Amino acid sequence: xxxxxxxxxxxxxxxxxxxxxxxxxxxxxxxxxxxxxxxxxxxxxxxxxxxxxxxxxxxxxxxxxxxxxxxxxxxxxxxxxxxxxxxxxxxxxxxxxxxxxxxxxxxxxxxx
Amino acid sequence: xxxxxxxxxxxxxxxxxxxxxxxxxxxxxxxxxxxxxxxxxxxxxxxxxxxxxxxxxxxxxxxxxxxxxxxxxxxxxxxxxxxxxxxxxxxxxxxxxxxxxxxxxxxxxxxx
Numbered sequence: 001x002x003x004x005x006x007x008x009x010x011x012x013x014x015x016x017x018x019x020x021x022x023x024x025x026x027x028x029x030x031x032x033x034x035x036x037x038x039x040x041x042x043x044x045x046x047x048x049x050x051x052x053x054x055x056x057x058x059x060x061x062x063x064x065x066x067x068x069x070x071x072x073x074x075x076x077x078x079x080x081x082x083x084x085x086x087x088x089x090x091x092x093x094x095x096x097x098x099x100x101x102x103x104x105x106x107x108x109x110x111x112x
Numbered sequence: 113x114x115x116x117x118x119x120x121x122x123x124x125x126x127x128x129x130x131x132x133x134x135x136x137x138x139x140x141x142x143x144x145x146x147x148x149x150x151x152x153x154x155x156x157x158x159x160x161x162x163x164x165x166x167x168x169x170x171x172x173x174x175x176x177x178x179x180x181x182x183x184x185x186x187x188x189x190x191x192x193x194x195x196x197x198x199x200x201x202x203x204x205x206x207x208x209x210x211x212x213x214x215x216x217x218x219x220x221x222x223x224x
Binding site for chain 1: 120143144146148153154155156157158161201203205207209210211212214215216217
């Protein structure tokens with residue numbers, strides 16, 4: 001079955017380190033998204049991509065970057081991890097803009 | 113599992129009763145709406161969707177109602193079960209090639 005997977009599921013890192021969270025989908029969806037989820041804030045969009053070589057900033061993009069070198073993967077990089085980036089991160093994909101998005105299981109990142 | 117949101121609005125219902133979860137959306141031009149369910153430690157999962165040319169759509173035990181006049185969306189769950197306990201999010205699609213916009217969520221707690 002097609003799916004979307006995130007890795008790792010849990011990560012602890014130190015302040016200032018570069019961290020990359022992986023997202024891989026096998027649906028061949030053009031659209032991919034990264035969200036963070038924090039208490040009281042719901043899902044906030046970090047970055048998104050509508051196809052290979054396309055990337056766009058979301059509402060909370062500072063300190064994060066993404067790259068889209070193929071259809072299947074959208075890795076999220078924290079350039080220099082900060083304690084404020086401790087959160088649960090969700091990746092999602094969708095075939096079109098006005099269709100449902102399918103979510104991964106999430107990555108819990110703790111920055112100490 | 114992950115704590116999705118300790119400060120979310122909470123709806124407590126007795127097992128077997130019907131639940132109604134409400135959502136006010138932001139943009140009168142939104143043309144597509146989705147309800148997601150998020151269980152502890154998991155990513156959001158699609159429940160039901162509705163397009164703006166409809167005002168009601170039914171699924172298995174769930175019904176979504178759309179009132180475009182007041183920009184209001186509701187999710188009705190019939191005969192609520194303990195397995196329905198989760199956080200529920202509404203999401204809207206704003207035309208113009210933008211990602212889904214998510215509400216902050218409502219926690220549904222089912223009392224056995």
